[in-house]
Amino acid sequence: MIPDLGKYADTVLSAYAASIVLLIALVLFSVIRGRKVRAEMEKLEQRMSRHG
Amino acid sequence: MIALLLRDLKLAFRAGGGFGLGLAFFLIVTVLVPFSVGPQAALLSTIAPGILWLGALLACLLSLDRLLALDWEDGSLDLLATAPLPLEAVVTIKALAHWLTTGLPLVLAAPVLGVLLNLPAPGFLWLVLSLLVGTPAMSVIGTFGAALTVGLKRGGLLLSLLVLPLYIPTLIFGAEVARRGATGIETQTPLLMLAGITAATIALLPFASAAVLRINLR
Amino acid sequence: MSIAAKANALWKYANPRKFLATSERVLPFFWLTSASCLVAGLVWGFFFTPDDYKQGSTVKIIYLHVPAALMAINCWLMMLATSLVWLVRRHHVSALAARAAAPVGIVMTLIALATGAIWGQPMWGTWWAWDPRLTSFLILFLFYLGYVALWEAIEDPDTAADLTSVLCLVGSVFAILSRYAVNFWNQGLHQGASVMRAGAVTGTDTEEKVSNIYFYPLLLCIVGFVLLFIALVLYRTGTEIRARRIKALLTRERVNG
Numbered sequence A: 001m002i003p004d005l006g007k008y009a010d011t012v013l014s015a016y017a018a019s020i021v022l023l024i025a026l027v028l029f030s031v032i033r034g035r036k037v038r039a040e041m042e043k044l045e046q047r048m049s050r051h052g
Numbered sequence B: 001m002i003a004l005l006l007r008d009l010k011l012a013f014r015a016g017g018g019f020g021l022g023l024a025f026f027l028i029v030t031v032l033v034p035f036s037v038g039p040q041a042a043l044l045s046t047i048a049p050g051i052l053w054l055g056a057l058l059a060c061l062l063s064l065d066r067l068l069a070l071d072w073e074d075g076s077l078d079l080l081a082t083a084p085l086p087l088e089a090v091v092t093i094k095a096l097a098h099w100l101t102t103g104l105p106l107v108l109a110a111p112v113l114g115v116l117l118n119l120p121a122p123g124f125l126w127l128v129l130s131l132l133v134g135t136p137a138m139s140v141i142g143t144f145g146a147a148l149t150v151g152l153k154r155g156g157l158l159l160s161l162l163v164l165p166l167y168i169p170t171l172i173f174g175a176e177v178a179r180r181g182a183t184g185i186e187t188q189t190p191l192l193m194l195a196g197i198t199a200a201t202i203a204l205l206p207f208a209s210a211a212v213l214r215i216n217l218r
Numbered sequence C: 001m002s003i004a005a006k007a008n009a010l011w012k013y014a015n016p017r018k019f020l021a022t023s024e025r026v027l028p029f030f031w032l033t034s035a036s037c038l039v040a041g042l043v044w045g046f047f048f049t050p051d052d053y054k055q056g057s058t059v060k061i062i063y064l065h066v067p068a069a070l071m072a073i074n075c076w077l078m079m080l081a082t083s084l085v086w087l088v089r090r091h092h093v094s095a096l097a098a099r100a101a102a103p104v105g106i107v108m109t110l111i112a113l114a115t116g117a118i119w120g121q122p123m124w125g126t127w128w129a130w131d132p133r134l135t136s137f138l139i140l141f142l143f144y145l146g147y148v149a150l151w152e153a154i155e156d157p158d159t160a161a162d163l164t165s166v167l168c169l170v171g172s173v174f175a176i177l178s179r180y181a182v183n184f185w186n187q188g189l190h191q192g193a194s195v196m197r198a199g200a201v202t203g204t205d206t207e208e209k210v211s212n213i214y215f216y217p218l219l220l221c222i223v224g225f226v227l228l229f230i231a232l233v234l235y236r237t238g239t240e241i242r243a244r245r246i247k248a249l250l251t252r253e254r255v256n257g
Helices: A006-051 B002-013 B021-037 B041-062 B069-073 B076-082 B087-116 B123-149 B155-183 B188-217 C003-014 C016-048 C057-089 C092-124 C132-153 C157-185 C198-202 C212-256
Strands: none
Touching: A006 C057, A006 C092, A006 C212, B002 B087, B021 B041, B021 B087, B041 B087, B041 B123, B041 B155, B069 B076, B076 B087, B076 B188, B087 B123, B087 B188, B123 B155, B123 B188, B123 C132, B123 C157, B155 B188, B155 C132, B155 C157, B188 C157, C003 C092, C016 C057, C016 C092, C016 C212, C057 C092, C057 C132, C057 C157, C057 C212, C092 C132, C092 C157, C092 C212, C132 C157
C-alpha cells in the first residue's frame, strides 16, 4: 500500500502527519466555533423577536 | 513645542518617570551575561557587540509603556490632541524626549559596559556610532507601539510583542556594524542601511503613530 | 454591464447580510473542490511520483511545504488588502475578513516551518539553520502573533479594526525590510524559489528545477491550498460577522432594559 520510501520513511511520514493534523485541527476549530456562534446568534435573534 | 519637550524631560527626571531605570537594566543585563556564558575573555569579546546591542534594545523597550501612559492617565493627551500643535509633532517630540532620556544615556554607557565584556579596541567607536544612529529609530518605533497600546490595561506585554518584530531590521544592521567594527571589516554598507532605516522611520512613522493615537482618543 | 457598474456590484458583498447569504451558497463548492484537489494532489504526489535522485523520497514533502509557504505569504497580502479596504471604505466585512484570515496564516506558516524543519534534518543535517528564508518565515510568524494578539486585546470592535489595520500596514513595510536585512545578514542553504521560476516551469532550466513529474501534482496541491484558504476565510468571516451581531444585539438589549 505505502510506497517504498527508503531510509527517509520517517521523515516523509512525519511531515505528512504533522501537516495533515494541523490542517484538520484548523478546519475543526473553525467549524466548531462557527457552529457555536451561529447557534448563539439564532437563539438570541429568536428571543429578541419574541420580546419585540 | 520646546515647552512640551521640556515638560516631558522634567516628567522623566522626576521619580516615577523611569529615568535611569533603563540604564540600570542595561548594566544588569550586561553583568549577567558572563554568568550565563562563562568568563572566557575570547568568547565574551566575540559576543560583546551583539550582547550590548541586544541589551540596549531591551532597555529601550522597558521604558516604552511609560512613554504615553502618564499623559493618557491624567488626560493631558486629550488636551494635546485638541491643541493647535499637530499630533504628528506631539508624537515626534515624545519620541525625542524618550531618546534623550533613554537612548542617549544608553549610547554613552555602552563603552563602559564594553570594557566589562572585553570588547576589542577598534569596536568601541563603531559600537557608539551604531547605537547613536540606531537608537532614534528604536524610540520612534517604540512610540508607535506605545500609541497602539495606550488605551489597554495590560498593554505592557502586548507592547513588547508588537514592537520587538519591528526592531528586527534595526537590530540586524546595528549589530552588524558593531560586529564588523570589532573585527575590523568595512562597516559602510550596514551603517548606511541603518542610517537609512532611522531616517525613514523618523520621517514616516510619526504619521502612523499620530493616526493610531487619534483612533485611540476617539 | 459597464466596468463601473461591475465594480459597484462587487461592493454590495460588503453588506454583511449579502455576504452571509452568498458565502453560504458558494461555500460547499469551495469545501468540495479544495478537498478533492488536495486529496488528488497529495495522493498523486505521495504514491505515484518517483524519488528524486539526490533527495530520495523526501522530495514528496514539497507537496505540503511549498503550498503552505505560498499561502503563508499570500494570506498576509490578503490581510493587507482587506485592511486597506477597511481604512478607505469602512466596510466591516473587510476588517473581519482580515481578522478571520490571520489564524489561517499562522497555521500555514507553522506547516511551512514544520515541514521545512523535518525536511532539513536529513538534507542539511540540521532541523534549523538561521538561513534567510527560514528566518524570514519565523519573523512572519512573529508578525502574525502580534497582529492576532492586538485583535484579542481591544474591546471596541471598530477601534480594534482600525488599530490592527494600521499595524498590518506598518508591519508589512517592516516585514519586507526584515527580509532584506536577513538576506544581508546571512547567505543561506535554502535553494531559490525553484517552483515559480520561468525556466523551472517550462523545463528549460536544468539546475534545481522542479521537473514536470513533480510539478503537476504540486500545482494541484497549490490549487487545493488556495481553495481551502478561500473556504476557510469565507467561513470564518461569517463566524466573525455573527459574533459581531451577537455583541450588537446584547448591547441593544442592555440599552433597552
